Amino acid sequence: MVVTRTRSPIRSNVGLKAVMAVTGIILVLFLILHMLGNLKVFTGETSFDHYAHWLRDIGKPLLPGVWFLWIQRGALTIAVVAHIAAATMLARRSRAARPVRYAHRPKVQGSYAARTMRWGGVIILLFVIYHLLDLTTGHLNPVGDPSKPYANVVADFAPERWYVTLFYTLAIVALGFHLRHGAFSAFRSLGQQTPKGERRARTAALVFAVALCAGFLVVPFAVLTGLVS
Template sequence: MTKKRSTAYGSTVALKSAMAVSGVVLVLYLIAHMYGNLKVFAGQEAFDGYAEGLRDLGYPLLPHEGFLWIVRVVLLASILIHIYSAAVLTIRARKARGHRYAVTKRVQRSYASYTMRWGGVLIALFVVFHILHLTTNTIAPGGKSDSAYERLVNGFQPEYWYVTLFYVASVIAVGFHLRHGIWSGMATLGLNKAPRQGKINGVAVAIALIVTVGFLLPPMAVTFGLVS
């Protein structure tokens, strides 16, 4: 019995660590992606140049788009690890809890439930739409274009308000997910022990706000005519 508990505990720790590490990879990608998106304010030439530069990054050591494919593989692996770890840990937590907690505890858990689980579903749907819209040019509100700048500007025109609304809702979900995820990840890695909890919470909130605002600025600027 002791060996089984020890194995289960070790498995849980491994899953939490995998979830935290994959989360760090995704956060770093979000920050880098946000930086690239903000180049839209530098104009079409700068934005398209940045997008094209990513395709040739590492050339000739890497083939054309080689760097992007490495990033895509790492991201896909991180996402799958993150989702798998979250799903297994959630199932284990439900089995372990049973009916021991009172109503107040269930209410407290609702925050994590909606921001991490249902928010995660919204984010997953958004990622698929985002790739089809701005990467593969498959979905093209406002018209298809070989220019990354034009695809972004075309897609967030006022007449396509529903695209902007979906984008805004999804980015806000990302913000909540980041806030709770960073805090949980720090806890998993043992970094949010007192007296550092206040600082860690501040860092989590700051990163979530920066990423949320950074991703919202380009589409909102297009919608309100600040970028055209």
């Protein structure tokens, strides 16, 4: 008797796209909340520090210490790994479906964001690692005291540390390209596949990516220019 192995639904193309969609939504929601939280730096040191300390106290007394933050970090890590794994598997299957390479294959007209997803992801990953060591643990921050979040932010993006702002900007721009491509793909999946619908999807994706990037970048440049000190 021959036993036929069936592929798990989650490992099918539809399942992998669903994983990408769900994890993408989770990560985008986190980015929006994170960006809004960063903007509290404009309300002053006391307010920003209170907000940062409140994040560490979420879940008390049900959860001890900073358990909620670590649960959140664990969930986000799983979402990132699942997102990357699903994207990698789909990309490999797409290439495998076209095994024959033509000597004079026409150039694929993809968006700039789609062609730079790989290196953009590497930049974002490196930035996340640096960001955690800088503003979360304080190991790479001039102040280096996690209990003083406002002072850490001001010291981090000070004019003499322009290279940090440059790296931050590069990572956020890469994130913007990633978000623009992902949002456009999501809108298309929702049925926006007519020429008019695609134009609307491109516009909505661009506006969303620019707005989110602007929200992240306004903080370091405010510190760099002395608006926040």
